[in-house]
Amino acid sequence: MNGRGSVALSGKRGLVGEVSRALAIMIVAGGFWGARALPAFAGNVSIIAPQESSTTLLSRNRVLNVVVKVEDKGDINQMNFKDDKTGRNFDPSGRYEKANEYYIHYRLPLTKGTNTFTLTPGNQTLKVKFSPLSSLLNVDFTKEGIYKFHKDGVIPDVCGGCHSNELPAGAKVDRVLYGKFSPECYSCHSRIAVESEWKHFPASGLLCRTCHQAPQDEKSVQIPSGKVEGLCFQCHVNQSKWTTMAHIHGPVGTGDCSICHDPHGSQHQYQLAADGKAKLCVVCHVDKKQYLDSGQRRFNVHGILSAQGCVACHSPHATNYKFQLVSEINELCVSCHSALQGVELGHPVQKHPIAGRKDPRRDGYAFTCTSCHNPHGSPYRYLLIADIRGGRICVMCHDSKKNALGM
Numbered sequence: 374m375n376g377r378g379s380v381a382l383s384g385k386r387g388l389v390g391e392v393s394r395a396l397a398i399m400i401v402a403g404g405f406w407g408a409r410a411l412p413a414f415a416g417n418v419s420i421i422a423p424q425e426s427s428t429t430l431l432s433r434n435r436v437l438n439v440v441v442k443v444e445d446k447g448d449i450n451q452m453n454f455k456d457d458k459t460g461r462n463f464d465p466s467g468r469y470e471k472a473n474e475y476y477i478h479y480r481l482p483l484t485k486g487t488n489t490f491t492l493t494p495g496n497q498t499l500k501v502k503f504s505p506l507s508s509l510l511n512v513d514f515t516k517e518g519i520y521k522f523h524k525d526g527v528i529p530d531v532c533g534g535c536h537s538n539e540l541p542a543g544a545k546v547d548r549v550l551y552g553k554f555s556p557e558c559y560s561c562h563s564r565i566a567v568e569s570e571w572k573h574f575p576a577s578g579l580l581c582r583t584c585h586q587a588p589q590d591e592k593s594v595q596i597p598s599g600k601v602e603g604l605c606f607q608c609h610v611n612q613s614k615w616t617t618m619a620h621i622h623g624p625v626g627t628g629d630c631s632i633c634h635d636p637h638g639s640q641h642q643y644q645l646a647a648d649g650k651a652k653l654c655v656v657c658h659v660d661k662k663q664y665l666d667s668g669q670r671r672f673n674v675h676g677i678l679s680a681q682g683c684v685a686c687h688s689p690h691a692t693n694y695k696f697q698l699v700s701e702i703n704e705l706c707v708s709c710h711s712a713l714q715g716v717e718l719g720h721p722v723q724k725h726p727i728a729g730r731k732d733p734r735r736d737g738y739a740f741t742c743t744s745c746h747n748p749h750g751s752p753y754r755y756l757l758i759a760d761i762r763g764g765r766i767c768v769m770c771h772d773s774k775k776n777a778l779g780m
């Protein structure tokens with residue numbers, strides 16, 4: 374034991390020594406017990422977080438933090454957490470000491486469904502039913518059996534002393550000059566604040582309580598659920614105009630911003646759950662996936678998809694045009710295919726109209742470029758809706774035996 378301060382033992386990160394000095398604790402010295410074989414399981418061992426041995430976790434996060442309290446020093450190095458299904462063993466993420474008690478921290482990875490872990494010796498089991506969360510709509514975090522760590526405030530007594538309200542020296546936090554600064558979240562949730570490639574300012578700046586505090590209660594930690602857009606529009610004031618537009622994208626209409634954006638940060642630009650140009654879209658619009666796999670033979674994908682993705686034409690949030698388009702269809706197409714700019718007659722054949730009529734094939738649709746072209750892709754040349762050979766495209770609207778338009 375090092376009486377002067379603290380020594381890093383098995384925290385995975387190099388910063389542990391420095392950080393823990395600010396936390397005013399002692400960390401158990403490395404290798405101290407390692408070499409000796411310890412036959413006995415001498416003192417009390419308890420899993421202190423989570424408190425229940427069986428619980429349900431609704432979370433975006435696929436890792437559960439578990440803390441085991443060990444009373445006898447000799448037991449520390451023989452504690453072993455095992456995943457019952459895979460047989461995999463987990464190393465602690467840290468072992469720390471406070472007043473002659475030892476706190477072993479684990480980060481246990483979860484898979485969807487029931488996860489059972491056994492802590493040996495002693496055979497204590499921890500059963501976690503895990504539902505990965507993708508939308509907050511209709512999620513009830515207050516339901517019985519749902520894991521809530523912060524039932525008794527921000528830092529429960531058992532974790533106190535080590536975890537404090539102070540921001541440790543060397544914390545990589547962006548300082549934001551407004552909002553409710555929450556240094557007390559850092560020592561446990563630093564990953565949420567700083568690990569993302571694309572950070573969201575209020576999270577990387579530790580404005581956690583802006584979104585997580587119940588209005589009546591300074592000490593509580595709340596999960597915002599239901600419509601989260603209200604949270605977002607507090608700061609993203611200009612975006613609130615979306616709610617007044619004629620065509621609001623499904624999940625935006627239900628106020629479900631966090632189904633696409635991780636409010637803390639992510640590995641993708643704009644803190645999105647996947648690449649926002651196209652991959653994100655086909656998670657829900659699965660029928661459009663085929664347009665991204667251009668490996669298929671004899672299938673022509675609209676060239677712009679691989680470069681600019683779906684958002685070249687569609688707004689992910691809201692617009693005043695049908696199909697969430699960024700402008701009227703013909704205007705949109707000729708903004709890139711400029712040879713047809715201003716043309717009303719003369720494509721694909723002399724005097725042929727490209728606007729200003731009804732689409733004879735589709736009730737309720739105007740006659741536009743998409744009357745003949747599929748904007749996404751097609752098995753036919755020029756993205757046409759039918760083969761140009763044999764005039765098959767023409768007979769989609771013109772019956773060859775009758776007049777134009779089959780009338």
Ligand code: HEC
Pocket residue numbers: 431432433434506509558562565566575576577579580581582583584585596597598601604631635636637
């Ligand atoms: C912009 C609002 C916002 C800010 C700022 C914010 N959060 Fe969150 N947080 C949410 C929402 C919304 C959820 C609900 C679940 C989700 O969408 O991931 C959430 C969920 C969580 C969860 C549960 C994770 C999960 O998926 O189960 C934790 C832990 C968390 N936040 C911690 C923090 C910490 C720590 C900070 C500050 C570093 C912070 N949050 C800042 C909005 C925010």
Ligand code: HEC
Pocket residue numbers: 384386388389392393396398421422438440466467469470471476478480531532533534535536560561562563564
């Ligand atoms: C004996 C001191 C001590 C006690 C008691 C303690 N911790 Fe910790 N904990 C630490 C130290 C030190 C760290 C590492 C801090 C760092 O690296 O920034 C840590 C880190 C963590 C982390 C972050 C792990 C990671 O790798 O991201 C979580 C979560 C955590 N503790 C939860 C708890 C909970 C919950 C309790 C109470 C049930 C608790 N701790 C009790 C000392 C302690």
Ligand code: HEC
Pocket residue numbers: 422434436437438439520521522523524527528529532536555557558559560561562581582585594595596
């Ligand atoms: C002592 C460590 C510790 C501190 C400090 C801490 N948390 Fe947590 N928090 C946890 C643990 C452990 C969980 C359970 C989920 C997990 O294992 O990651 C959790 C879960 C959450 C959740 C999900 C809901 C819940 O209650 O389980 C939110 C939201 C959250 N924390 C926000 C915060 C915010 C905001 C702060 C600062 C005001 C904060 N936490 C400070 C350890 C801590």
Ligand code: HEC
Pocket residue numbers: 552573574575580583584601602604605606607608609630631634636643644
């Ligand atoms: C406390 C104020 C605040 C809240 C609340 C907030 N944001 Fe932000 N957000 C910011 C700031 C500051 C930035 C960074 C400045 C910028 O790039 O516009 C940002 C950036 C973003 C960006 C990246 C913008 C860009 O152009 O790169 C997205 C996306 C975003 N926020 C979405 C959300 C969502 C979704 C919510 C609600 C869950 C939300 N924000 C809540 C303050 C906030």
Ligand code: HEC
Pocket residue numbers: 602605606609612622624625628629630631632633634643645649650653684689690
């Ligand atoms: C269907 C998924 C989805 C939903 C739901 C969603 N967004 Fe976005 N958001 C995106 C995509 C994709 C981009 C990037 C657009 C681009 O690349 O042009 C984006 C960009 C942004 C930006 C930065 C650029 C801009 O337009 O200002 C902000 C801010 C933002 N979103 C906020 C929100 C808010 C607030 C909500 C809820 C009202 C929300 N988003 C809901 C997918 C979504």
Ligand code: HEC
Pocket residue numbers: 622623624632633649650651653654655656657658683684687688689695696697698
């Ligand atoms: C979380 C699921 C989800 C994601 C992700 C998503 N959408 Fe949607 N989208 C919907 C829902 C729900 C509707 C509404 C469907 C309805 O009204 O029939 C919708 C409607 C649309 C429509 C209008 C369809 C119509 O018939 O009017 C378009 C266009 C669209 N989405 C494009 C996109 C694009 C582009 C992206 C990626 C930036 C995207 N969506 C991402 C769920 C999603």
Ligand code: HEC
Pocket residue numbers: 651654655658661664665675677678682683684685686687696698702743748749
């Ligand atoms: C070149 C512009 C363009 C691109 C890029 C584009 N779309 Fe479209 N999309 C349109 C147009 C135009 C319509 C209206 C179709 C019509 O008039 O028949 C449409 C219609 C839709 C619709 C509603 C009708 C239907 O076919 O289901 C959805 C959903 C949709 N697009 C999703 C997507 C997704 C997802 C992507 C990316 C994989 C994407 N779009 C890429 C132009 C585009």
Ligand code: HEC
Pocket residue numbers: 675676677681685686702705706707708709710742743746747748754755756757
């Ligand atoms: C953001 C720019 C952009 C928009 C908007 C756009 N396109 Fe394209 N389009 C392209 C690109 C790039 C190509 C690939 C060009 C190439 O392969 O020579 C292409 C190819 C095509 C082709 C195939 C040309 C060929 O010679 O095989 C057709 C047909 C087409 N687009 C029609 C449309 C229609 C109809 C719309 C409106 C729904 C539209 N485009 C909107 C950029 C765009």
Ligand code: HEC
Pocket residue numbers: 703706707710713720721725726727741742743744745746755757761766
């Ligand atoms: C009445 C059906 C029809 C309509 C409406 C139509 N097209 Fe075409 N388009 C065709 C046919 C047929 C071809 C193949 C022509 C050829 O072989 O020369 C073609 C070819 C093209 C090509 C590739 C050859 C070239 O000229 O570069 C592009 C790009 C194109 N169309 C864009 C558009 C745009 C943009 C619109 C709307 C402003 C539009 N088309 C409206 C039937 C149509």
Ligand code: HEC
Pocket residue numbers: 721722723724725726730731733734740744745764766767768769770771777778
């Ligand atoms: C999506 C439906 C559609 C397709 C496909 C289509 N047309 Fe048309 N066509 C029309 C409409 C609508 C008119 C305008 C009729 C009117 O003026 O009432 C028209 C008009 C014409 C006219 C008369 C132009 C004039 O002098 O007024 C000719 C010729 C014609 N089409 C030939 C073709 C040929 C050749 C093809 C195949 C390359 C073709 N059309 C494909 C819908 C279509």
